[in-house]
Amino acid sequence: MAKVKTQYQCTECGAVFSKWQGQCNECSAWNTLVESAVSPGAAKNPRFTALAAQSAQVVKLSEIEAEEHPRYSSGVSEFDRVLGGGMVPGMVVLLGGDPGIGKSTLLLQSMVTLSQTTHVLYVSGEESAGQIALRAQRLGLENTDLRVLTEIELEKILAEIQTHQPRVLVIDSIQTLYTSELSSAPGSVSQVRECASQLTRAAKSLGITTILVGHVTKEGTLAGPRVLEHIVDTVLYFEGDSQSSFRLIRAFKNRFGAVNELGVFAMTDRGLKGVSNPSALFLSQHSEWVAGSSVMVTQEGARPLLVEIQALVDSSHSPAPRRLSVGLEQNRLAMLLAVLHRHAGLAFFDQDIFINAVGGVRISEPAADLAIVLAMVSSLRNKPLPRGLVVFGEVGLSGEIRPAPRGQERLREAAKLGFTHAIVPQANLPKQPIEGIQVIGVDRIEKALSAWRDSFDVA
Numbered sequence: 001m002a003k004v005k006t007q008y009q010c011t012e013c014g015a016v017f018s019k020w021q022g023q024c025n026e027c028s029a030w031n032t033l034v035e036s037a038v039s040p041g042a043a044k045n046p047r048f049t050a051l052a053a054q055s056a057q058v059v060k061l062s063e064i065e066a067e068e069h070p071r072y073s074s075g076v077s078e079f080d081r082v083l084g085g086g087m088v089p090g091m092v093v094l095l096g097g098d099p100g101i102g103k104s105t106l107l108l109q110s111m112v113t114l115s116q117t118t119h120v121l122y123v124s125g126e127e128s129a130g131q132i133a134l135r136a137q138r139l140g141l142e143n144t145d146l147r148v149l150t151e152i153e154l155e156k157i158l159a160e161i162q163t164h165q166p167r168v169l170v171i172d173s174i175q176t177l178y179t180s181e182l183s184s185a186p187g188s189v190s191q192v193r194e195c196a197s198q199l200t201r202a203a204k205s206l207g208i209t210t211i212l213v214g215h216v217t218k219e220g221t222l223a224g225p226r227v228l229e230h231i232v233d234t235v236l237y238f239e240g241d242s243q244s245s246f247r248l249i250r251a252f253k254n255r256f257g258a259v260n261e262l263g264v265f266a267m268t269d270r271g272l273k274g275v276s277n278p279s280a281l282f283l284s285q286h287s288e289w290v291a292g293s294s295v296m297v298t299q300e301g302a303r304p305l306l307v308e309i310q311a312l313v314d315s316s317h318s319p320a321p322r323r324l325s326v327g328l329e330q331n332r333l334a335m336l337l338a339v340l341h342r343h344a345g346l347a348f349f350d351q352d353i354f355i356n357a358v359g360g361v362r363i364s365e366p367a368a369d370l371a372i373v374l375a376m377v378s379s380l381r382n383k384p385l386p387r388g389l390v391v392f393g394e395v396g397l398s399g400e401i402r403p404a405p406r407g408q409e410r411l412r413e414a415a416k417l418g419f420t421h422a423i424v425p426q427a428n429l430p431k432q433p434i435e436g437i438q439v440i441g442v443d444r445i446e447k448a449l450s451a452w453r454d455s456f457d458v459a
Contacts, residue, residue, distance in 0.1 A: 006035055007035075008021075008033040008034065009034060009189045010029065010189075011032045011033075011226075012024065012027050012029040013026050013027040013227065014189065014193055014227040017033060020035070021033060034188070034189060069088045069090075071084075071085050071086030071087060071088055072087055072118075074086065074114065075110045075112075075113025075114050076272075076274060078263035078275070079249070079263060079274075081261055081301075082236060082249045082251050082261045082263040083251075083257060084254050084258060084261070085257060089167075089207040089209060090206075090207045090209070091210070091234065092199070092200050092203050092210045092231075092232045093210070093211045093233065094174075094222065094228065094229065094232040094234065095107070095236045095238065096215070096238065097216060097239070098216060098238070101238045101239075101247060102240075102247050103213050105139070105271050105272055106271075107122075107211060107213070109139060109141065109271050111146055111170055112141045112146050115147075116144070118167045118168065119147075119164065120146055120166055120168045120169075120170070121160065121161070121164060121169050121170070122147065122148045122170045122172070123148075123150075123151060123157055123170060123171050124149070125150070125171075125176030125177060126172060127150070129148050129150050139270055152178060152186060153177075153178065153179075153180065154178065154179040154180075154194075155179065157171075158198065161208070165206070166208060167208065168209045169199075169203070169209070169211070170210075170211045170213070171211070171212045172213040173212070173214060173215060174192060174195060174212045174214055175187045175192060175215045175223060177191070177192075178195070179191065179194050187223075192223075192228060193227055196228050199212070200232065229253065233253075233255040234251065234253060234256065234257075235251070235254075236249055236250070236251055236252070237252060239362070245266055245268070246264065246359070246360065247265040248262060248360075248361070249263040250263075250300075258302055259301070261301030261302065262303060262305070264278035279307075279413075282305065282308060282357070282359035282361055283295065283307075283358065289384040289387050291379050291381070291382045291384045292376075292378050292379030293308060293378070293384065293385065294371045294372075294374045294378065294385050295308050295371070295391070295419070296309055296371035296390065296391055296392045297410035297411075297413060298361075298363050298392075299367070299404075299405065299406050299409070304406070304409050304412075305361070306413065306414060306419075307357055307358065307359065307363060308358040309356075309358075309371045309372055310356045310375060311355050311356075311372065311375035311376045311378070312354040312379055313379040316351055316352045322353070323353050324354045324355070325356075326354075326357065327356060327360065328355055328362075328368060332366065333353070335397070336372055336376075336395060337353070339373075339395055339445060340373060340376070340445070343398075343399030343446060344399075344445055351380070353376065355376075365404075366394040366402075367393060370391045370393035370394075370395060370401060370423065370425075370448060371391045373395060374391055374448070374449075388418070388419050388420035390421070390422045390423075391448075392404050392410060392428075393423075393424055393428070393448075395445055399444055401425045401426070401442050401444060401447075401448060402425060403425040403427035403428045404424075404425065407424060407425070407428030408430055411434050411439060415435065415437040421439075421440070422437055422439045423448060424440070424441060424442075425441065425442065426441040427441075428441070
């Protein structure tokens with residue numbers, strides 16, 4: 001009996017080695033080499049299918065005719081937003097998220113709607129056809145022409161693609177597939193990379209919009225080789241708390257649209273429903289305005305969102321005061337405390353500080369700095385910020401207030417939602433007044449605090 005050949009592959013970059021070693025020589029990652037078994041001829045003579053991309057000739061860039069591919073709707077408006085305006089023929093999308101967060105539910109709803117106007121093939125390697133039918137009944141999705149295939153062997157799936165020529169293909173999930181060319185188990189690094197590569201070649205050569213569902217690790221990253229995220233056109237992450245009914249889809253890579261786009265959904269007994277006004281989710285409804293709360297306008301892709309920032313500053317009873325930040329960067333909190341001490345004369349060294357972005361949204365842009373500062377000062381003084389006030393701006397180490405991108409759009413969104421006052425960086429002052437909102441420009445952290453106190457009569 002022939003000895004099984006083994007190799008070691010890096011889970012970060014996909015590099016292959018003949019023996020195990022602690023560090024990958026390609027990406028310098030530690031303890032990322034995993035063993036996989038391969039057939040003797042698989043690595044030397046890979047059997048590309050008839051769907052492999054044809055070789056192209058070398059041409060000058062100026063001679064290439066750029067064609068704008070028409071987009072078509074996925075059937076879910078919030079999903080279209082994250083995709084960049086809709087689906088594109090030949091587009092390959094990787095959708096990841098925690099188990100049970102709603103990936104299969106969203107795709108089933110979208111594909112059922114699409115199947116009424118185009119040919120869709122839904123390939124499931126995790127559920128039987130009966131389970132998919134039961135889910136469709138629970139969601140009220142009946143009398144549909146959606147074609148379902150329950151298969152995990154790649155060669156059979158490619159044969160079905162050649163036979164039926166679908167316009168949209170869904171693979172749920174890529175970690176369950178395997179190719180007979182490799183002897184390793186489904187879900188291994190080599191299987192995931194090879195299956196994704198062949199499906200991508202098929203999508204590009206036949207113009208099939210392909211959506212791959214990916215598992216995530218316990219750290220929240222997509223499982224499998226890192227090269228999986230490089231070969232696809234779009235990478236989407238499903239986010240949300242299992243205890244909350246709201247779900248977020250964020251685009252981290254998109255060759256056909258803007259990154260950092262955000263789609264907001266509400267989980268109901270009839271599946272996921274798009275939220276047309278997500279700002280209402282991230283603003284608390286206080287019966288009376290309370291100290292330690294400020295409202296900022298963050299920019300998620302092309303959409304401005306109003307988010308409430310809450311701060312609780314309380315006397316510490318331990319020699320090491322706590323600093324906790326949820327939904328915001330922990331390192332920026334420490335930086336803002338140092339700036340307040342140095343340039344505004346406010347000391348927090350004996351205070352416990354807790355910062356929270358309402359609604360479970362994560363804000364990574366530095367334009368949240370000014371809102372965090374005002375919320376902390378409001379909680380420290382136990383003086384609420386006035387109703388109808390919105391703020392945004394980046395705080396520098398020397399105490400300056402730096403401008404935020406798309407300031408005009410942020411202010412218009414705030415005025416549309418009924419906010420009457422705004423404290424913004426001096427550089428973001430609108431050239432023409434915006435109806436319904438009074439804008440105050442500041443260029444220093446001291447001026448921001450005095451503008452709050454002087455303009456709104458706060459002691």
